[in-house]
Amino acid sequence: MAKAGTVKRRATARMRRPPVGASPGTLIADPAARRSELRLTLISPQKFMTIDNASIDDVAANCEKWPIIWLDCTGLANISLIEEIGRIFSLHPLALEDVVNTGQRPKVDFFEDHAFVVVRMIDDVTAHRYEQIAVFFGKGFVVTFQEREGDPFDPVRKRIESSAPNRLRARGADYLAYALIDAIVDSYFPPIETAGDLVDSIEDEMMNTPHKHQMRQLHELRRDANVLKGVLWPMRDALATLIRNDVPYVKAETKVFLNDTLDHSLRLIELVETQRDMLTGLIEMHLSLSQARTNDVISYLTIVSVIFMPLTFLVGVWGMNFSPDASPWNMPELRSYYGYPAALVFMLLVAIGLISFFRWKKWL
Incomplete structure (x- = not known):
């Protein structure tokens, strides 16, 4: 809970930028970025293999051995690892800069032998937090970069692991990239x-x-x-x-x-x-x-006030301290035997009359 006198501000995501004058393609890690981990999925029409906590050597060793490889990098703290991935797959340095500088607008960039797609995913619905996912794909490879753990790709992974023939293993890397983007949109x-x-x-x-x-x-x-x-x-x-x-x-x-x-x-x-x-x-x-x-x-309060106004006036008049003995004009009704109940009945009739008038006017 915020203390009294303090203003609670909503945190807003800011896109990190390289220093002014830095060379294009300079990669600078966010101090709050998660540790980078690799998951390598090797795909062919007949079989597949998944390597969790893969190393960069695993990636380099399998690049030419499988028709399709999907490298998923979770966490953007290890700049040297990201640069090495870019070297292996010949990824454009400007695109890698956009990977590290999260907060990019969703977009597509085309290069000579690969495409670069930036999309945003709802990372935490309750906290209204979004996460940038970068997707590179070209002939025979798909590389995805995520800011942190958790993604909507489990249905895609299950389809890859299915024993039944499916398009994800039979088609090329562009179809795998489509399946990942479609999963993000559907999420x-x-x-x-x-x-x-x-x-x-x-x-x-x-x-x-x-x-x-x-x-x-x-x-x-x-x-x-x-x-x-x-x-x-x-x-x-x-x-x-x-x-x-x-x-x-x-x-x-x-x-x-x-x-x-x-x-x-x-x-x-x-x-x-x-x-x-x-x-x-x-x-x-x-x-x-x-x-x-x-x-x-306000209307009801006004009506109640209007009803009590004449009653208050009558009570105020009859409550004045005049003596009937001094003059016959000094409130002679004070000597009336039934003066008190008569006054109450009269005030009740005034109130009923006002209420009837308001109902007739449809104010009640």
Whole structure:
């Protein structure tokens, strides 16, 4: 809990940059980066092999022996290891610089013999934390770089490990790269659908009784929708660029599957846009309901005050200290035998008359 008098600020991710004037392609590790670990998956149509905690020697020794190799590097702390991976696969140094400087906009860059794809993945739904995943692929290889452990690639790994014939082992590296990108895009559906269910529940709750905490929830959800919009739009553009460009290491049949992933990204954008519009409308409705509720309270208080105003006037008049003995005009009704109950009945009739008038005017 933040102490009184302090302001709690939301942490924002900042993209690390090399020093001003540094040579292009300079790699500088983030001090908070995780330790680098390699996982090597070797794939052929008939078999596969996975090497956990692989070394760079394992990578170099198997490059020419298998039709497809997938090297997954988790953690970006070891700059020399990343540079060695770039040397083995002839990865462009500017692309490697973008790998280390996380926070890049989703994009696609094409080089002579390989493509470089940057996508963003929801790393922690509850903390609203995103992670950059960089994907290199060319003829016979796919290299992925992740900031930390945890990814949506388990379904892809299971398909590779399946004994049944499948496209991931029979097709080339471009199809494997498509499968990984498609898994990342599809991983957005569960949190977005969960957020949609939460929006619906807040809407139903608001229709019964609006509360202050609902406004806070709505603002948080709209902020998350804005962040998602900023991630999904460039991801859609990157996928469209990957489909449009004619490079030899992206086959035409793979582009058909990439087009399906592009459709998924468009569907996600539509969902986020719809939720954002709904949230904007719910925030306005919450303000309107709160204002209407306040107006109702003020109206009831006003009516109660108006009812008691004449009663207070009568009590004030009859409560004045005049003596009937001094003059016949000094409140002669004070000597009335039934004066007290008569006064009460009269004040009751005044109150009933005012209430009847308000109901006739439909103010109650």
